Amino acid sequence: HGDHAQNRWFDTCLQFIVANSGRAGLNGEHTPCDAMIPSRLFHHIVEQEHATDPLVSARHDGYPLLPRLEAPQPLTFRTDAAIDALIADAQREADRAIAGVEVAMLETHVYGARYMKEVAKTSPDSFVQMALQLAYYRLHGAPTAVYETAATRGFAHGRTETGRSLSSESLDFCAAFDNDDVSYEVKRDLLREAVAAHQQWMREAGAGHGSDRHFLGLAEMRRPDEPVPELLAQPVFARSKTFHLSTSNVSPGRAGYSGFGPGTADGYGCNYAIDTDAIRISISANRASRVAQPYRYGDELVRALKDLMILFAKPSEVWGKDWKTRHQQDRTHARDAAVMADLNRDYMRLESKLSEKYRRVER
Known part of the structure; x- marks a missing residue:
């Protein structure tokens, strides 16, 4: 959920969440589409986009060198006291829902x-x-x-x-x-x-x-001033759903x-x-x-x-039949996982050096 549900956006259907460790996730807003569509999309990306270091990709099975991308820039929002209060209320409600x-x-x-x-x-x-x-x-x-x-x-x-x-x-x-x-x-x-x-x-x-979507449509057609139809008011009907x-x-x-x-x-x-x-x-x-x-x-x-x-x-x-053919994809996954682990270790070493450098500057 991020840090207190910050940097999570629901004005778009799908949000890709990518961490600097190489891990990624997907946050979906359910209204416009169902889970299987983004699931298939994410699966295709993972299957086709192999884990490589864009600066030294030539050493990993000859994947083409990727261009260096510009660093993302944070968005600056202009708010007033009323909006700030609404944001604070929303954050408290999000924290309550997450913890629950x-x-x-x-x-x-x-x-x-x-x-x-x-x-x-x-x-x-x-x-x-x-x-x-x-x-x-x-x-x-x-x-x-x-x-x-x-x-x-x-x-x-x-x-x-x-x-x-x-x-x-x-x-x-x-x-x-x-x-x-x-x-x-x-x-x-x-x-x-x-x-x-x-x-x-x-x-x-x-x-x-x-039958369920049919009954849902009938229930939604009822006006607020109309009585609930006898069938929809039955306890067994409520229990069934x-x-x-x-x-x-x-x-x-x-x-x-x-x-x-x-x-x-x-x-x-x-x-x-x-x-x-x-x-x-x-x-x-x-x-x-x-x-x-x-x-x-x-x-x-x-x-x-x-x-x-x-x-x-x-x-x-x-269990023995066609084992090599059946598990070729598993070997690809294992290789990519090893490459990602190497990249993650390189990143952690670099981060440690930078942290030590900044601590020396502060002293």
Whole structure:
């Protein structure tokens, strides 16, 4: 969030945040676009723009020499007392909001998309969704409505629809998984049924057959002086859209983590990226909640992922097949990381020398 949310701008959709250590991030304003678009953009940049020192790039695989850029100049704003007071109020509110959210960052190398596709023979997204539900069921002893972002970009001006991940099939799977009287074969069948139901729900939502945006439109059409329609006032309707699990898939997410806040006071915001042999997840929750426990939920999620392996064999040929071809990109990442580490060490040494020089001048 920066220093007290300073130097963060929301009058533009995307803000690239680049530190002098070589690390970078992206701050997104959600109104004009959805997470997958900037996620794909950022992933493409990281994949194509290799880490090099622009002054000595010729020594690193012959990348072309980059021109020296002018140093950025700070913007000077003219304000008055009233604007200064509003800025101070906004900063206090931002600090309060930041301090009120707790985030657990999780990276597990238990397995990734390769295992889910080639061994479990399932959709990676559906597989992770079932793990998310199993972890929640174990921790809280009951299911909850689950929101997953379903893209409707196949339509003109399409944005999103609610993918309702919880189903009768997924509840049956979660309820049976820790029952020792249920065989592994039955549990595996229940998982496959839950995955099939999830994929069907997501296909229908993406094809414009979801219900949540339709009801939202009807609710927004109601004038303030009109009574709330009976259906929209039903407690079961309100409960059905109280998503204590709000989730979004931004795979592959190799550049790092992404995240968002919880959708309810006692819920979790789960942003996940499924890589070839890893899963990265950020889990947010409100600190004031006496129900949500992001770190414990993260532990339960890792346990659920490990336990799901029991249902499937792991043929050795899957892990050895085409290893060199499959992991060529991983070697590129490792090389770029090493170059960036060298650049970072050079920068830190230079910074230390400059600091010592200024201290001598001050004395």
